[in-house]
Amino acid sequence: MKNKLIILIFIFGLFSALSAQTRLITKTGHVWFYSHAPIEDIEAHSHQVAAIILTAKGTIAVMIPVMSFEFKKTLMQEHFNENYMQSAKYPKATFTGGINNLSEINVSRNGIYKTTVEGDLTIHNVTNHVKVAGTVEVKDGKYFIKTKFKVLLKDYNIVVESRFVNNISPTIDINVDLDF
Amino acid sequence: MGFQLKLTCLLGFCFFSLVIQAQDANLLNTLDSITPQSVQYAYGTFKSTRVINGHSNERMPEGQLDVRIEHRFGLINQGYYNFFGLDESNTFLSLEYGIKDWVMVGINRASVDKTVSGFTKFSILRQSTGAIEMPVSLSVLLESNVEGNKWQYPDRNNLFSSRIAYASQVIIARKINENLSLQFSPIWIHRNLVHAVIDKNDMFALGFATRYKTSRRTSFNIEYYPVNSQSWDHQNTYRNSFSLGYDIETGGHVFQFMISNTTGMTEKAFVTETTGKWMNGDLHIGFNISRVFSLKKQKQ
Numbered sequence: 001m002k003n004k005l006i007i008l009i010f011i012f013g014l015f016s017a018l019s020a021q022t023r024l025i026t027k028t029g030h031v032w033f034y035s036h037a038p039i040e041d042i043e044a045h046s047h048q049v050a051a052i053i054l055t056a057k058g059t060i061a062v063m064i065p066v067m068s069f070e071f072k073k074t075l076m077q078e079h080f081n082e083n084y085m086q087s088a089k090y091p092k093a094t095f096t097g098g099i100n101n102l103s104e105i106n107v108s109r110n111g112i113y114k115t116t117v118e119g120d121l122t123i124h125n126v127t128n129h130v131k132v133a134g135t136v137e138v139k140d141g142k143y144f145i146k147t148k149f150k151v152l153l154k155d156y157n158i159v160v161e162s163r164f165v166n167n168i169s170p171t172i173d174i175n176v177d178l179d180f
Numbered sequence: 181m182g183f184q185l186k187l188t189c190l191l192g193f194c195f196f197s198l199v200i201q202a203q204d205a206n207l208l209n210t211l212d213s214i215t216p217q218s219v220q221y222a223y224g225t226f227k228s229t230r231v232i233n234g235h236s237n238e239r240m241p242e243g244q245l246d247v248r249i250e251h252r253f254g255l256i257n258q259g260y261y262n263f264f265g266l267d268e269s270n271t272f273l274s275l276e277y278g279i280k281d282w283v284m285v286g287i288n289r290a291s292v293d294k295t296v297s298g299f300t301k302f303s304i305l306r307q308s309t310g311a312i313e314m315p316v317s318l319s320v321l322l323e324s325n326v327e328g329n330k331w332q333y334p335d336r337n338n339l340f341s342s343r344i345a346y347a348s349q350v351i352i353a354r355k356i357n358e359n360l361s362l363q364f365s366p367i368w369i370h371r372n373l374v375h376a377v378i379d380k381n382d383m384f385a386l387g388f389a390t391r392y393k394t395s396r397r398t399s400f401n402i403e404y405y406p407v408n409s410q411s412w413d414h415q416n417t418y419r420n421s422f423s424l425g426y427d428i429e430t431g432g433h434v435f436q437f438m439i440s441n442t443t444g445m446t447e448k449a450f451v452t453e454t455t456g457k458w459m460n461g462d463l464h465i466g467f468n469i470s471r472v473f474s475l476k477k478q479k480q
Contacts, residue, residue: 025214027214027215027216040431048215048218050211050214050215051211052207052210052211052214054207059207060207061207061208061210061211062211063208063211063212063215065218067218067220067221068218072474072476072477073244073432073472073474074241074244074472074474075244075431075432075472077223078223078224079429079431081223081224082223082224082358082396083396083397086358087220088220088222088358089358091220094208096207096208161396161397164431167431
């Protein structure tokens with residue numbers, strides 16, 4: 001009896017972890033960021049964002065190759081990678097977490113649903129817990145996830161020298177656009 | 181029984197949450213496995229397309245225009261009367277543009293010998309890790325110089341071709357780590373007409389350069405072009421060019437300050453016509469200013 005119960009519970013645990021693992025995957029997500037400062041505006045785009053969602057629980061993981069960000073000025077791109085992000089050392093920015101109410105979203109009906117995403121954002125090898133609002137759009141069985149949020153450079157240990165404070169904003173606007 | 185059930189439930193729950201936790205890491209691993217491995221190119225091996233006088237392996241990427249203003253002043257050992265050389269200056273103005281990521285062109289005018297030059301630099305290999313493992317960057321520089329001096333040889337025909345010299349250079353560079361970069365850049369210079377019979381038309385030199393970053397935006401550079409002794413006829417007049425430099429990079433500018441035994445800023449001039457002797461203090465202060473403009477539109 002005892003053994004049976006243990007086995008049952010273990011099987012239950014295993015099963016719930018493995019069940020209904022419908023995976024949504026994209027490799028061409030779009031993330032871009034924007035810095036507005038008195039002297040200049042900086043904008044960069046990456047179209048090589050990989051993301052995966054397990055629909056059953058709304059678990060999401062996102063991975064961005066930091067070097068894939070493209071700037072208008074290539075010199076700026078070099079400074080971004082070399083002076084600020086240390087991309088050779090920390091080549092990836094990641095996010096793991098959950099979409100809070102994915103289960104409430106009616107996948108069979110087209111529409112735009114508001115949601116929040118919560119989890120761990122790792123940039124420049126520093127991890128912070130973040131919670132951001134976004135939308136999930138369902139359109140003919142496809143999902144479009146959009147979110148927009150701000151990060152503080154100091155939260156991720158990215159230091160801007162005092163003489164460049166007018167060039168680089170301490171707060172960066174980040175836009176995420178994932179199509180599944 | 182009741183206690184054991186609770187214990188079992190607790191164990192089961194622990195196991196369950198472990199599985200959930202492990203999932204986050206697993207998901208990232210899954211992402212890693214499904215995304216194609218990208219190529220990570222080494223960037224910023226040198227701060228500019230020049231180490232000091234000579235070219236580095238760096239190129240202007242596509243759509244980027246580099247406007248360069250370079251000065252080399254007179255001899256430091258002339259003392260205060262000439263304000264340590266600063267009273268006279270040799271100028272070099274250049275426009276350089278990246279046609280594609282792997283090819284750049286430039287046209288420039290140097291006041292030494294009133295030279296107009298044009299060059300093309302090809303990036304053939306780029307140092308990278310990841311999907312492509314490449315230990316070094318390799319570039320090829322092809323340059324032509326046309327001297328504009330008034331004809332100084334009354335006994336020779338004033339032919340246009342006699343004013344031309346060519347430089348061909350292979351530039352092999354490696355960024356060893358974040359701070360240290362090394363470069364080996366042998367060069368062949370062909371002069372259509374030389375001053376004296378003992379001068380050779382073809383000159384070969386080895387080139388060595390290094391930079392060490394002293395902070396995020398500054399670096400210390402050394403450059404040495406020892407001319408192959410076989411073609412080193414003017415032992416008593418000409419020297420090997422040796423320069424020390426310090427780069428300061430601000431937003432879109434790179435300032436390069438140097439001290440060198442040459443005033444030449446084209447390959448032909450500093451490799452084959454350097455006369456200063458370091459031991460005698462025949463040195464020149466100089467600077468390069470590079471300002472990069474972006475002429476391309478941003479991809480959305």
